Amino acid sequence: MISEQYKSMLGGKSVIRELSEFAAARGKEIGYENVFDYSLGNPSVPVPHTFTDTLIKLLKEKDPMELHGYSPSLGIASVKEKIADSLNRRFSMNYKPEHIFPTSGAAAALAHAFRAVTAPGDEILTFAPFFPEYHPYVDLTGAKLKVVPADTNNFQINFAAMEELLTSKVTAVLINTPNNPTGVVYSEETLKKLACVLTEKAEQFGHDIFLISDEPYREIVFEEKKAPYVSQYYPNTIVCYSFSKSLSLPGERIGYVAVNPECREAETIVQMCGQISRGIGHNCPSSLIQLGVAEVLDETSDLQVYEVNRNLIYDCLIRLGFTCVKPDGTFYIFPKALEEDAKEFCKKALDYDLILVPGDSFGCPGYFRMAYCIETEKVMRSLIMLEKFVKEVYGVKESV
């Protein structure tokens, strides 16, 4: 019989997708170059040439049966080894290939991590504002996602609110730094305090609390800074990584789980991922793509454009009187709307062909997200329109 559970989900369309479809439709009317589409987090800079060249070389030179043959259920050994080496080199870790499990992007990595360290009925804590897909990702495992309200002052962790929700039912905590939608990077201080709280509570409850660190934006940090590497602060950390953003490969669905070598039963957790795959139909990412990214692990796309865009947008927002935390990385910014209902605000912005996403589905009403992975020239034109929108609708502050 047709599953009522999944059928009933069909009504609840993603707000981001809806806005993105609106932008595409509007683009057909007035030319997409005139739609200031800040809806989707689709990278706007190409993958490094090395990746393309590697794939072409593999296709031309390697025995196709070997190239396209079954990969081992825990991933291609040489790829796992290269990922471990790259992480060790860049973040002073001690990963072995046995700690790495290649996945079809971060979504698949999270699907494995949740199942590895929670049971149905358990609670997973995350922090607002958060990527709205966390809800179906978690809820469909049988665990429950609980959301700690935001600290809107700086979008670090609201520890007071966290402690209220951190009951013994919580077996995993999910963080995302650099953060979608705020662009904020959790500070060393935040991560140390988080580790402290989790260690204390795990002892008090008599069971482990795993930290699941969703890190697709790890490499996109501005002003030549680096995001603190989460696993260095807490042993029971499981990294879920994706190359979608750093290498601009979202359609290729490639990422990995990296279990901290100091994590309890680290290697067992990776082996369990192989078992989880059997139930969720995962069975490894594409061999060709695994082998391709293995050659560009220390590279990224040319990410500079995101910093240029951030500066332009942030400066303009401040000038126009918005309240806004300055992003440290990613390609998102999360300002406060100019009226209480951010949905109304974003709706009015549509009249100016500004596609902004209200913060409600990120668990932070009253704010809105701009995904500024678009061309800088378009950003500049959009800011002229933003100023027009703000002046005409809200009448605040003149241009300086």
Add this chain to the structure above:
Amino acid sequence: MISEQYKSMLGGKSVIRELSEFAAARGKEIGYENVFDYSLGNPSVPVPHTFTDTLIKLLKEKDPMELHGYSPSLGIASVKEKIADSLNRRFSMNYKPEHIFPTSGAAAALAHAFRAVTAPGDEILTFAPFFPEYHPYVDLTGAKLKVVPADTNNFQINFAAMEELLTSKVTAVLINTPNNPTGVVYSEETLKKLACVLTEKAEQFGHDIFLISDEPYREIVFEEKKAPYVSQYYPNTIVCYSFSKSLSLPGERIGYVAVNPECREAETIVQMCGQISRGIGHNCPSSLIQLGVAEVLDETSDLQVYEVNRNLIYDCLIRLGFTCVKPDGTFYIFPKALEEDAKEFCKKALDYDLILVPGDSFGCPGYFRMAYCIETEKVMRSLIMLEKFVKEVYGVKESV
């Protein structure tokens, strides 16, 4: 906390994998060319050049942001259209792109199909002998796999045994034709009778019974025959396809779900697959690979070798006194062992470097599987060894 459910699965290693690992280890001792490894269903003929050429062309010519960008959550529109057209052309169907959902191989296709038409607690019926992975595939959805005993006379469906197990708890029936491990193709007569039984029982129970048709071997049929196309016989049919075998691309994880246009709520089921993906972390197969296979939908690898191998092996088995149903397709054969315990039989064969898989894990004890996707020259050498084994251990029949 670490999931006890998945941790407890770590003991139960796949027999096929174990034998394959044994073969690899033995290969290191005596040279892999001397190990007659019939364990794994890994294709032994290369993908058609068109596929490789298409990928190289895409990589060289297409805008990398478009090529590697997010694909829509229900798959790339042009790919879906081409798959529908190819199926319509070849099997006189009326698929539209809305009936097609690209997946990461057949495993992912099955993971979606099971969830779309069953709820936890429901029963899914399948037929022995069957691909052993069906157990974790089904059981981890919360549904239960029930196995109808084999009709060892011809490995068609044992309808008497089926009717005993077909209770109102059954909401889906899973078939695999051409079949792994027997190589048998279900006849038109079998499919018509199956459709008849399912229609009658669905009416009696007052609920739909869906037919999930796992078809990775659909194109590998011998003597220029075609396998009957299952969806033509029963409206509520969901095809789960993989290009792994027909195009020799198992590592690329590419396949699809094709819902019969005459199926109840066919388009809704495809949309539900998009929702199911959110829970299991699927989110589409690789864009590059989707676009690549779309150009070779009517092609296959050069599959002749499998027929040559079948003839050699079947003839030899019969000559040596084995009881064996002649395979119509795939690259498997499933003879009766020469002693009651096929595990013992296969164990003894190891002394002759013959790697055979006992039928127990396929739900059919007393038989064994040979995956003859290996070079013909090796098949010929292996048959000399098989004859030696049979004569020395069982002393039956002289060579004719």
